Amino acid sequence: MSIKTVSRRGVLKSGAVAGAGLAVPTIFTASSAAAFTNEPTGSSVTLGFNVPQTGAYADEGADELRAYELAVEHLNGGGDGGMLNTFSSKVLNGSGILGKKVEYVTGDTQTKPDAARAAARSMIEKDGAVMITGGSSSGVAVAVQALCQEAGIIFMAGLTHSNDTTGKDKKANGFRHFFNSYMSGAALAPILAKNYGNDRKAYHLTADYNWGYTTEEAVRTSTEAMGWETVAAVKTPLAQTDFSSYVAPVLNSGADVLVLNHYGANMVNSLTSAVQFGLRAAEANGKNFEIVVPLYSRLMARGAGKNVAGIFGSTNWHWSLENVAGAKYAGTNAFVQSFGQKYGFPPSQAAHTVYCQTLLYADAVQRAGSFNPCAVAEALEGFEFDGLGNGPTLYRAEDHQCFKDVLVVRGKENPDNDFDLLEIVDVTPAAQVTYDASIFGGELGSCNPGA
Amino acid sequence: MDAIILQILNGLDKGSAYALIALGLTLIFGTLGVVNFAHGALFMLGAFCTVTLSRILTLSHEVVDPTRKDFLGNPLKVDVPYIYDIFGETTGAAIIDWAVPLSILFAIPVMIGIGVLMERGLIKHFYKRPHADQILVTFGLAIVLQEIIKYYFGANQIPAPAPQAFVGSLDFGAIFGMEPGAIIYPYWRIVYFCFAMVLIGAVFAFLQFTTFGMVVRAGMADRETVGLLGINIDRRFTIMFGIAAAVAGLAGVMYTPINSPNYHMGMDFLVISFVVVVVGGMGSLPGAVLAGFVLGVLESFASMRQVIELLPGVNQVVIYLAAIVILLTRPRGLLGRRGVMED
Numbered sequence: 001m002s003i004k005t006v007s008r009r010g011v012l013k014s015g016a017v018a019g020a021g022l023a024v025p026t027i028f029t030a031s032s033a034a035a036f037t038n039e040p041t042g043s044s045v046t047l048g049f050n051v052p053q054t055g056a057y058a059d060e061g062a063d064e065l066r067a068y069e070l071a072v073e074h075l076n077g078g079g080d081g082g083m084l085n086t087f088s089s090k091v092l093n094g095s096g097i098l099g100k101k102v103e104y105v106t107g108d109t110q111t112k113p114d115a116a117r118a119a120a121r122s123m124i125e126k127d128g129a130v131m132i133t134g135g136s137s138s139g140v141a142v143a144v145q146a147l148c149q150e151a152g153i154i155f156m157a158g159l160t161h162s163n164d165t166t167g168k169d170k171k172a173n174g175f176r177h178f179f180n181s182y183m184s185g186a187a188l189a190p191i192l193a194k195n196y197g198n199d200r201k202a203y204h205l206t207a208d209y210n211w212g213y214t215t216e217e218a219v220r221t222s223t224e225a226m227g228w229e230t231v232a233a234v235k236t237p238l239a240q241t242d243f244s245s246y247v248a249p250v251l252n253s254g255a256d257v258l259v260l261n262h263y264g265a266n267m268v269n270s271l272t273s274a275v276q277f278g279l280r281a282a283e284a285n286g287k288n289f290e291i292v293v294p295l296y297s298r299l300m301a302r303g304a305g306k307n308v309a310g311i312f313g314s315t316n317w318h319w320s321l322e323n324v325a326g327a328k329y330a331g332t333n334a335f336v337q338s339f340g341q342k343y344g345f346p347p348s349q350a351a352h353t354v355y356c357q358t359l360l361y362a363d364a365v366q367r368a369g370s371f372n373p374c375a376v377a378e379a380l381e382g383f384e385f386d387g388l389g390n391g392p393t394l395y396r397a398e399d400h401q402c403f404k405d406v407l408v409v410r411g412k413e414n415p416d417n418d419f420d421l422l423e424i425v426d427v428t429p430a431a432q433v434t435y436d437a438s439i440f441g442g443e444l445g446s447c448n449p450g451a
Numbered sequence: 452m453d454a455i456i457l458q459i460l461n462g463l464d465k466g467s468a469y470a471l472i473a474l475g476l477t478l479i480f481g482t483l484g485v486v487n488f489a490h491g492a493l494f495m496l497g498a499f500c501t502v503t504l505s506r507i508l509t510l511s512h513e514v515v516d517p518t519r520k521d522f523l524g525n526p527l528k529v530d531v532p533y534i535y536d537i538f539g540e541t542t543g544a545a546i547i548d549w550a551v552p553l554s555i556l557f558a559i560p561v562m563i564g565i566g567v568l569m570e571r572g573l574i575k576h577f578y579k580r581p582h583a584d585q586i587l588v589t590f591g592l593a594i595v596l597q598e599i600i601k602y603y604f605g606a607n608q609i610p611a612p613a614p615q616a617f618v619g620s621l622d623f624g625a626i627f628g629m630e631p632g633a634i635i636y637p638y639w640r641i642v643y644f645c646f647a648m649v650l651i652g653a654v655f656a657f658l659q660f661t662t663f664g665m666v667v668r669a670g671m672a673d674r675e676t677v678g679l680l681g682i683n684i685d686r687r688f689t690i691m692f693g694i695a696a697a698v699a700g701l702a703g704v705m706y707t708p709i710n711s712p713n714y715h716m717g718m719d720f721l722v723i724s725f726v727v728v729v730v731g732g733m734g735s736l737p738g739a740v741l742a743g744f745v746l747g748v749l750e751s752f753a754s755m756r757q758v759i760e761l762l763p764g765v766n767q768v769v770i771y772l773a774a775i776v777i778l779l780t781r782p783r784g785l786l787g788r789r790g791v792m793e794d
Contacts, residue, residue, distance in 0.1 A: 054601075055606070056606055056713070056715060057606065058601065058605075058606035059605050059606045059607045208767075232756050234756050234759060235759070236766075237766065237767045239719070241710055241716065241719045241720075242465055242468075242709065242710060244461045244464065244465070244640070244709075244751075245458060245461045245462075245465070245750065245751040245754035245755070246754050248457045248458070248460075248461055248636075249454050249457065249458075249755065249756065251632065251635070252453055252454065252457075252633065253756075265608060265713065265715075268608045268710075268711055269608075269710050269711070272709070272710060272711060273709075276620070276637040276639065276640070276708075276709070277620060277635065277636075277637055278619060278620035278635050278637070281619070282632065282635075299607060300607060300608075302607060302608075302609075302610070303607050303608030303609065303610060303711045303713070304608075304610065304711065305610030305612060305711070306610075306612065307610075319522060320522070336522060336523070337523060340522060340523045341523070345522075346522045416519070416527065417521075419522060420522075
């Protein structure tokens with residue numbers, strides 16, 4: 001019989017091994033509990049809606065919030081279901097997302113990148129938002145997208161039109177449903193050529209910031225490719241309110257088309273100045289002088305009143321699309337009915353894009369079976385869907401940009417009311433506005449699940 | 452040559468807006484010694500007097516038109532202004548069309564009232580406080596006013612077109628024997644310039660040729676002595692504050708067809724107006740008008756494509772560059788007086 005002596009060192013070693021053995025499942029449990037940032041553990045899940053509630057784009061932000069509220073209502077089984085009834089994916093059944101009731105918090109971007117980041121950070125850190133969405137400016141979208149990438153949160157962009165959002169500044173955690181400057185140029189150019197001919201001289205007035213540059217470049221490239229000449233391109237300060245000194249020399253510049261690469265108040269003011277200076281009624285080079293506004297916003301076009309009449313532009317979506325262009329764009333009428341019944345007026349393109357983004361996120365989570373951002377991103381990448389009002393659409397895996405038909409619109413001569421300002425002239429097929437994902441540079445990087 | 456004449460016209464037009472706002476600003480500073488950062492908000496309130504009157508004139512009742520459908524497919528409800536019922540459609544439409552000029556009559560009492568209320572209710576408590584306190588309180592007031600407007604009218608711009616009679620442009624080139632279309636200028640901007648000239652002239656005439664104006668000018672020079680003569684100078688200064696508010700408001704009323712008003716338009720003009728006042732000389736009324744036009748013309752020339760190509764970005768800083776040069780060479784501004792804001 002041998003007696004094994006128990007040494008102090010032996011006890012410590014055995015204890016350490018036993019402790020580690022006991023701890024292993026706990027570590028795994030802990031790991032799975034915090035596998036990604038803000039993993040929902042209760043019976044509800046919180047989404048963060050980051051929209052401009054103050055500042056110049058507050059009306060657009062208010063329309064986005066209305067659409068978000070409607071989307072949440074539909075996801076939780078309320079209302080008439082809206083586009084859930086027409087969406088090609090049928091995994092969402094009105095019981096929230098993965099059985100969890102959808103709740104939301106809101107932030108105010110103020111259309112300032114720093115304020116937007118602060119609001120998003122607060123919703124992520126304090127409110128536990130598992131996804132951030134919204135915004136009405138590319139500067140804000142790029143800033144918030146970068147924050148979400150760092151934080152391990154999915155970002156579903158709102159209204160952002162710059163090529164950079166899914167170009168040089170694209171991120172693996174960020175997704176954009178809205179179209180971009182390149183698509184506007186590619187969609188507009190053939191219509192402009194058809195209506196105004198191939199022998200035109202264009203004068204660009206461009207807002208002096210990122211979106212202005214990418215839009216000018218897109219329109220110039222597309223129009224020059226079909227034979228137009230660019231006479232001049234002048235940068236205008238973003239804070240400019242009176243554009244008379246920029247517009248006045250246009251008529252004597254040799255140009256016969258003025259392209260206003262302006263958005264929001266800039267667009268309203270520059271277009272008003274151009275019409276006041278008689279450009280719409282003028283002739284140059286033996287042709288009627290024409291004005292083009294590459295990106296239209298119905299909400300903001302209201303500010304320009306009758307001045308938009310007859311002026312071409314592009315838009316992501318319009319409430320009359322299904323009635324004008326047919327059942328291919330199913331979902332439009334369902335959304336308009338749902339939104340119109342609740343709020344008394346038709347939704348804007350900003351409202352439409354954020355509603356779609358919310359449904360697309362919820363659907364991706366449902367299909368992935370997880371809120372993990374990497375699983376959601378995988379479900380969204382290369383996802384082809386229909387029934388959300390834009391016809392067949394692809395969420396391209398390479399740059400997280402949606403590809404769908406683009407609308408070319410024209411200001412109505414005799415609108416019936418404030419919502420009836422634009423008429424759809426043409427719907428450009430997605431194939432015609434699709435480009436190589438590498439042309440705008442940038443790297444998606446890898447998905448970040450956070451914690 | 453055409454381009455130069457065109458930019459001079461543009462400059463005069465821009466300058467008339469700057470001059471009108473700066474005139475009221477310097478009037479308040481000259482009389483009350485108050486640096487009023489809410490003055491831009493008064494310009495904005497004037498513009499919203501137009502919007503308000505337009506809305507009053509277009510107050511409507513709904514008539515269902517079964518032949519047309521709304522966006523939900525229901526029979527369209529057409530708004531018919533009550534004014535059509537009262538005056539008939541033709542006269543009613545003409546009254547609505549002339550809403551902007553009619554707003555002048557509406558804005559004068561409203562803006563004088565707002566000015567007097569502002570002075571009696573808030574500003575008078577800050578007369579003896581440092582300029583920094585005055586700036587803070589008036590700036591705060593400006594933010595409150597614009598947020599109130601945003602709450603009621605929204606953040607987007609609201610169109611307020613000129614009467615049909617003034618839509619279109621005048622061919623200056625043809626008038627002066629140049630090539631047709633060489634220099635065209637919008638009718639309404641010409642109207643705005645003429646209106647500004649009349650208003651500026653009226654303010655100067657009021658101060659120069661009336662007893663009230665004489666007392667105010669005396670008060671501006673030496674408030675205490677005028678008070679010792681038994682004249683209630685405070686009451687006159689309150690009225691001057693109301694007049695300054697009305698001048699800013701009328702500038703806003705007539706500006707609405709040039710740029711559709713929004714809640715922020717006052718702030719857009721505020722900084723530039725202060726530069727105009729400082730360049731013109733603190734407290735100098737002719738200085739404010741002169742500087743308004745000088746800076747307006749300079750800004751227009753700096754916006755020319757040829758100038759921007761030569762000096763990129765100059766269009767964004769020209770006014771401030773000019774201000775630096777003028778203040779370095781004439782520290783009291785173009786027509787500034789010794790002793791103003793130098794204590």
